[in-house]
Amino acid sequence: MIIQDILNTEITYLPGVGPKRAELLNKELNVFTYRDLLYYFPYKYIDRTRFYKIAELDPDLPYVQVKGKIKGYSTEGVGPGKRLVADFQDETGTIKLIWFKGGKWITGNYSPGIEFIVFGKPGVFNGIINIIHPEIEAANKIAERINSALQAQYNTTEKLKNQYLTSKTISKFVGTLLKQIKIRLPETLPPYLVAQYKLMDLHESLHKIHFPENPEELEKARHRLKFEELFYIQLNLLKFKTNRNLKLKGFIFSSVGNNFNNFYHKNLPFTLTDAQKRVMKEIRKDLGSGKQMNRLLQGDVGSGKTLVALMSMLIALDNGFQACIMAPTEILAHQHFNTISKLLEGLDIKVRLLTGSSKKASRKSIAESLLDKSLNILIGTHALLEDNVQFSNLGLVIIDEQHRFGVAQRARLWQKNTNPPHILVMTATPIPRTLAMTLYGDLDVSVIDELPPGRVPIKTMHFVDSERNKVFGFIRNQIAEHRQIYIVYPLIKESEKMDYKDLEDGWDTVSRVFPAPKYCISVVHGKMTPSIKEQSMKLFKDGYAHILIATTVIEVGVDIPNATVMIIESAERFGLSQLHQLRGRVGRGGSQSYCILMSADKLSKEAAKRIEVMISTNDGFEIAETDLQLRGPGDIEGTQQSGIPFDLKIANLARDGQLIEYVRHIAEDILAKDPLFQDVQNQIFIHELKRLFSQVQSWSNIS
Ligand code: ADP
Ligand code: MG
Secondary structure, eight states, X not given: OHHHHHHXXXXXXXXXXXXXXXXXXXXXXXXOBHHHHHTOOOSEEEETTOOXXXXXXXXXXXXXXXXXXXXXXXXXXXXXXXXXXXXXXXXXXXXXXEESSOHHHHXXXXXXXXXXXXXXXXEEETTEEEXXXXXXXXXXXXXXXXXXXXXXXXXXOHHHHHTTOOHHHHHHHHHHHHHHOOSOOOOSSOHHHHHHTTOOOHHHHHHHHHXXXXXXXXXXXXXXXXXXXXXXXHHHHHHHHHHHHHHOOOOOOOOOOHHHHHIIIIIOOSOOOHHHHHHHHHHHHHHTSSSOOEEEEEEOTTSOHHHHHHHHHHHHHHTTOEEEEEOSSHHHXXXXXXXXXXXXXXXXXXXXXXXXXXXXXXXXXXXXXXXXXXXXXXXXXXXXXXXXXXXSSEEEEEESSGGGSOHHHHHHHHTTSSSOOEEEEEESSOOOHHHHHHHTTTSEEEEEOOOOTTOOXXXXXXXXXXXXXXXXXXXXXXXXXXXXXXXXXXXSSOOSSOOOOBHHHHHHHHHHHSOTTTSXXXXXXXXXXXXXXXXXXHHHHTTOOSEEEEOGGGSSSOOOXXXXXXXXXTGGGSOHHHHHHHHTTSOXXXXXXXXEEEEOSSOOHHHHHHHHHHHHOOOHHXXXXXXXXXXXXXGSXXXXXXXXXXSOSSOOTTTOHHHHHHHHHHHHHHHHHOTTOOSGGGHHHHHHHHHHHTTTGGGGGOO
């Protein structure tokens, strides 16, 4: 207990810190307590066993250290550029050391002729190698310097540096703190886990992560700390899932009845793919289990998730329940409504649409029919979340394109019943498995990993802006073959800040090249009213418009099989998953489809890589994996709302996938044996989970 108190001590009390620096550490680094400081890990280490010769230095090297002597000092420049310069030499050459401030102290302390070790990042000016503001110390003092060859480097900010809170200062603070805590730091994992998985113990890990003596030791410390971090995230998610299963009863959908059977035998326009069948089985098993279903359905664009959603809803109806689908945009909600109404033609099932632009009268009649149970399926947007939308017996909620909904919004639908409905979350943004384990770690996952038969893989090509005429020629030929074309722009209007193509300008050009009345061009963007948007979409959907000019509002879900060309302007502007989503708008019928990525001639390395990946594969999971590697998990859509603290301190969701799987199994085993942590050894989990997740926990207590 006492040691806990020590770790909770405010950082201001650490010798050398004080109130002013403490405030900076709070604000800039989120370091409030001793514990926070110990868990403020270095971002890299510099090997100080290696010495460079001056002749070896070049400005591309990272930090280096050199042994040599100062030959003499001079002052150069005037005003703010005024600087102290030392010529520093070893037997192989001379470089310049430069200071813009603190010159007096330097000349007073580092006399010419004495051997010094100089450490810093080499630069170059006028062809001469220099080091600006080097660390410098007497060579004969090196032994007593730091008992660590690998020197930890800490991220700092400009504000910190201005107050002389450098990486070195932070390292000093950590050193002081570790010396001050005289007791062994208590374990945060039960001893049996530490032993069984051969982990370095916490006390040693926290020392070695800051002051490693060799790379092997550092690796062990890192492993232990990553293990702990990822393990507790998984334990938290799985504990939540276990609690839910223990606490909540789900509606039991025991029978498959007329609604399902009639649809299946009379209306289903094709046979299900094997993947769709498998997923239906998984869902049916959940629905009949007596537990509340919480399932994530992943499937690449065009893999046929809508059908799975519909059949699941029919099972709900067969058991006397209502069902709803919530989509992220009006266009999508409309589309679901149309598709589903059509699929259900001739069956006695009542489906209605509710969006932000629904009229008062229709809202009223929807509300009434929900309560008197005459309405079976409600399809809509966020509008479904409004308080006045009350179901009488909601049995199944389907959330399409999940990443557009925050956790809190999901939760509001959960709460529409006294008993929780079954939840099926569908996403067309494939998420790498290990990331899904963390983002949706409390959900069960089903995957449709097969496209309906007869799809011809989309061909993806890259053209630069100067090749535009070729692309227009291609469009002309496609239209002559009665195909339709999407052209997507990153911006609606010209922007001074960003040099990307915009829709207005695009419209000017395209309508000149493809003039009316021979050609019809439709436009859709986010600034239009829903009803105008809907009309423009309809023009294209019904085949009147040859070309649809749009912003990314059409990114998600829009299904128009006759459209075979997707042109993405300023493709360098888009992320991989967005490009993949956009491409997924074509290739939906049986004919060859094309995705044309237009870009400026010059591309950044990353943009070039994205385009290369798009050309080389159509596999959404492969693309998601690359996306994760390129961008890191924090930028992946959905992570911000996930309720997980994504400023992980040491683990990395993109790189530590294997470890995530490993610790997840361990957490699963523990919960299977002791779901309530009654075993004395496991009681530490209760304490740690509370400490780690009490702030982010609230969202997950919902269902
Ligand atoms: P997504 O998974 O992207 O939501 P959709 O459900 O919109 O995909 O399905 C894409 C297209 O594939 C639709 O036109 C749908 O009718 C069709 N489709 C779905 N399942 C099958 C199947 N088993 N066989 C043939 N076509 C199918
Ligand atoms: Mg869909």
